[in-house]
Amino acid sequence: MRVAENLNAALHRALAEDPDLHLLGEDVLDPYGGAFKITRGLSDRFPERVLSTPISENAITGVAAGLALAGDSAIVEIMFGDFAALAFDQLVNFAAKSVSMYGSRVPMRLVVRCPVGGGRGYGPTHSQSLQKHFVGVPGLALYEVSPFHDNADVLAEMFAREEPCVLFEDKVLYTRPMYEVAEPFRLDVHTPGVARVFLDERPDCVVVAGGGVSHRVMAAMRSLLLEEEIVCTLLVPSRLYPVGIELPPGTRRVFVVEEGTAGGTWGAEVAHEIHRRHFADLDGPVTLIHSADSVIPTAPHxxxxxxxxxxxxxxxxxxxxRG
Amino acid sequence: MTATVTEAAVAEGAPSDEDLSLLLTIRAFEERLLDLFGQGMLNGTTHTCLGQEYVPVALEALLRPEDHVFSNHRGHGHYLARHRDPEGLLAEIMGRRGAVCGGVGGSQHIRTERYLSTGVQGESLPVACGVALRLRRVSPGALACVYVGDGTWGEGGVYEALNLAALWRLPLLVVVENNGIAQSTPTQRAMAGTIAGRAAAFGIAHERVVGSDLAAIRRQLAPGVEAVRGGAPLVVEFVTHRLGPHSKGDDTRPAGELARVRAADWRAPYAAAEPERVARLEAAARARIEAVVADVVAREPS
Incomplete structure (x- = not known):
């Protein structure tokens, strides 16, 4: 099963299991089924609760927040995650703050899905990885789709938090198979919500990465093993923020990989958390690996x-x- | 689509004691709040609704318990008309025990039951559309009422929400308190065209209310509000007047303009028509607010 199919199946299941769940977004109706076909089949099956909207990211997110505020659950599809900038006020100043700014906890079951990332030639306003812009907002949790986490579980976890969540979906993952790792590596669950790609021998370093870059990291792990005899363990958390990474015992070197561009990155937040808890155990500071400080150009080269x-x-x- | 009533002040008979008391209680609350600011007893900022008290008092008679009300930064009157709770509101503003929201939200972020205010202009309109969507499904006949100002119409979210409300036939009542000024900017320097024209662009009905007579307002608005309950959104524009500053001590309007605004105050015609009753109820309202202040000031922090 491909990641897109797993995500689509998760949405079908969530709408079937929760009669109060609504899904809103632009062009999500069948037969189109969304710009990336993730909502395929949903509006035919749940016509009352799958709502195609005008091009109004602010209002879509606000409506979803209103549904959540009144006791329903809601999923918003932002066609390209870049457009979440248009929903920033609703998400940051209303939905996330409503959880706590009225003195007692207000449950807000709201998930905003954001297809992100480049590699497809869509250019500067359709290719960004916006995770870093949402880090550190009280009451807002961040998740990222990976090939190693069943999206039905991820959706269930997000709704169980009863606070707004953003789900980042790297577009290059949609056509990738679920649960597939490069030989000779193996896959298991490191801690709840964190997948591990590893070899049995003691690793030289731990790489922490969001799901979107996991194939790039696995390719590097394979070439490092074959060409340099460097053994890496990859940890892929489903939840990006709040950061919840447990390092394997004996870890002495850590790298964080993400597609976001340089400056104020998610990786910097992960590094801070690891330094705070494990600094004395490390041989050096956490190393950040990310895209350049640049807009995302269109031309492939x-x-x-x-x-x-x-x-x-x-x-x-x-x-x-190796120096 | 646009309707207007005349500027009759007390054309349709005297208000009830309850209505008049509520009007005067809101006024006493707001005036006392400015006093407390002057004495350095309040933290942060606040926005009083002096001059606009009659808007929520008039509407309260048209709203039902199952309706949702969304308010804004200038929301004390909206809250007091809906919940008659000056103790909880003052405690919220002062951060004392008994605060509606534990002192976290303060003057412009209040939530209780089906009442909610937020501090960002235009933000609540899309949210109210979402609530209206649920109401239509689980509580047919209930509506979502959103108070905004004339300045709010500069925000794009307003138009996104009006579009959705019309398309989806949502039970959305938008109440515009057009007091002619947004903070320090006169409406004519911020708004091209009219609110009526903007509502018409979406095929949404618009009622323009001039004057502060409660009975006349209710009579004018009752059919439109009833239609909202059936899924015909409505924009009600009150031509009203902000007597006080935007927040505190920040009124830069010239003396002549202030005199004109004060001359339009709703209180004067009521006092002229029934001086003894107004004086009696006003004294009672002020005494009540004094007691609330004495009580809340003595409370421990929230």
Whole structure:
């Protein structure tokens, strides 16, 4: 099963199991089924609760927040995550704050889905990874789709938090298979919500990465193993924020990989958390690996030069460990 | 689509003791709040509704318990008309025990039962559409009422929400308190065209209310509010007057303009028509608010 199918199945199941759940977004109705076809089949099956909206990200998110405020559950599809900037006020100043600013906890079952990331030539306003812009908002939790987490579980967890959540979906994952790792690596659950890709031997370093770059990191792990005899363990959390990463015992080197561009990154937040808890155990500070400080260009050669790739991951890990 | 009533002050008979008391209680509350600010006893900021008290008092008779009300930064009158709770509101503003929202929200972020206010202009309209969507499904006949100002019409979210409300036939009542000024900016310097024209662009009915006679307002608005309950959204524009500053001590309007605004105050015609009753109820309202202040000031922090 591909990631897109897993996500679509998760949405079908969520709408079937929760009669108060609504899904809103632009062009989500059948037969179109959303710009990336993630909502395919939903409006035919749940016509009263799958609502196609005008091009109004502010209002869509506000309506979803209103449904949540009144006791329903809601999922918003932002067609391209970049457009979540238009919903920033509703999400940050209303939905997230409503959880706590009225003195007693107000449950807000609201998920905003944001397809993000480049690699498809959509250019500067349709290719960003916006995770970093949403880090550190009280009452707002951030998740990222990965090939290693069943999205039905992820959706259930987000709604169980009863606070607004943003689900980032790297577009390059949609066509990737679920639960597939490169030989000779194996996959298991490290801690609840955190997948681990590993070898049995003791790793030289731990790589923490969001699901969207997991294939790039796995490609680098394979080349580092074969060419440099460097052994890496990859940890992929489903929840990006609040950060909840447990390092395996004996970890001495940590890298954080993300597609977001340089400056104020999610990785910096992860690094801070790891330094706070494990600084004395590490051989050096956590190393951040991310895209360049740039807009995401359209032309393929220019885009590839900006976005973090497997070769960047390989190079930085080799240079950091071997000098 | 646009309707207007005349500027009759007390054309349709005297208000009830209850209505008059509520009007005067809101006024006493707001005036006392400015006093407390002057004495340095309040933290942060506040926005009083002096001059606009009659708007929520008039509407309260048209609202039902199952309706939701969304308010804004200038919301004390909206809250007091709906919940008659000056103790909880003052405690919220002062951060004392018994505060409606534990002192977290303060003057412009209040939530209780089906009442909610937020401090960002235009933000509550889309939210109210979402609530209206649920009401239509689980509580047919109930509506979502949103108070906004004339300045709020500068926000894009207003138009996104009006579009949805019309498209989806949501039970949404938008109440515009057009007091002619947004903080320090006169409406004519911020708004091209009219509120009526903007409502008409969406095919949404618009009622323009001039004057402060409670009975006349209720008579004018009753059919439209009833239609909202059936899924025909409505914009009600009150031509009203802000007697006080935007927040505190920040009124830059010239003396002539202030005199004109004060001359339009709803209180004067009521006092002229029934001086003894107004004086009696006003004294009672002020005494009540004095007692509330004495009580809340003595309370421990929230």
């Amino acid at each position: 220019l885009e590839a030069a900006v976005l973090v790739g497997a070769d960047d991951v390989h190079r930085v890990i080799r240079e950091t460990l």
